[in-house]
Amino acid sequence: MSDPNAPEKKPFLYVVVCACGIAGDVGKLITAAQDRHWDVGVVATPQGLGLLDAEAIKAQTGYPIRSAWRTPGEARPLPLADAIAVAPATFNTINKWANGISDTLALGILCEAYGMGIPAAVLPYVNSAQAAHPAYGRSLDGLREMGVLIGSYEPHRPKAGGGADRFRWEEALDLLAPKLSAPA
Numbered sequence: 001m002s003d004p005n006a007p008e009k010k011p012f013l014y015v016v017v018c019a020c021g022i023a024g025d026v027g028k029l030i031t032a033a034q035d036r037h038w039d040v041g042v043v044a045t046p047q048g049l050g051l052l053d054a055e056a057i058k059a060q061t062g063y064p065i066r067s068a069w070r071t072p073g074e075a076r077p078l079p080l081a082d083a084i085a086v087a088p089a090t091f092n093t094i095n096k097w098a099n100g101i102s103d104t105l106a107l108g109i110l111c112e113a114y115g116m117g118i119p120a121a122v123l124p125y126v127n128s129a130q131a132a133h134p135a136y137g138r139s140l141d142g143l144r145e146m147g148v149l150i151g152s153y154e155p156h157r158p159k160a161g162g163g164a165d166r167f168r169w170e171e172a173l174d175l176l177a178p179k180l181s182a183p184a
């Protein structure tokens with residue numbers, strides 16, 4: 001019989017952060033996810049890690065940022081993921097993920113998530129010159145075929161300062177909500 005006084009086990013969201021200029025604002029997504037009753041752990045690409053305030057994220061989530069592979073025998077630093085949000089997602093990581101390249105911990109987690117049936121949403125943050133490269137469209141199509149949910153951010157003009165003000169961090173949660181039993 002389940003214990004009615006046991007603390008509620010919340011679903012666990014991995015937020016994968018890539019090296020975009022807006023990466024430092026990821027706290028907005030963490031807060032939005034926690035408000036929707038997720039527990040959150042952050043996985044950063046090696047380049048993305050340098051753009052984050054590691055202490056602030058540890059304080060906010062209760063977990064250290066993961067960025068490098070653990071050594072054999074080392075305890076798993078994060079619980080297993082119930083869902084993954086890649087936000088913000090770079091041109092680089094999107095193309096590598098779609099092509100099964102796994103040369104960062106973040107990509108290793110993303111590439112395995114498909115086979116493990118873990119729902120994933122990606123919020124690309126790219127400029128229109130990057131988006132014009134033929135590989136990019138192919139990568140998004142490939143991710144879509146894998147069941148990955150894709151954010152609606154329209155690429156900004158290159159060398160024009162980006163579009164942080166219209167990047168909807170919480171869109172990742174909106175996309176994932178129907179896939180999960182977690183309250184939205």
Ligand SMILES: Cc1cc2nc3c(=O)[nH]c(=O)nc-3n(C[C@H](O)[C@H](O)[C@H](O)COP(=O)(O)O)c2cc1C
Pocket residue numbers: 017018019020021022045046047048089090091092093094104125126127130
């Ligand atoms: C200040 C700065 C801002 C950047 N912003 C973006 C960006 O918004 N989108 C993008 O795709 N790449 C951006 N880049 C380029 C990526 O950081 C670069 O491609 C990097 O290799 C991506 O690594 P990752 O995909 O492993 O995070 C930026 C680079 C710098 C130095």
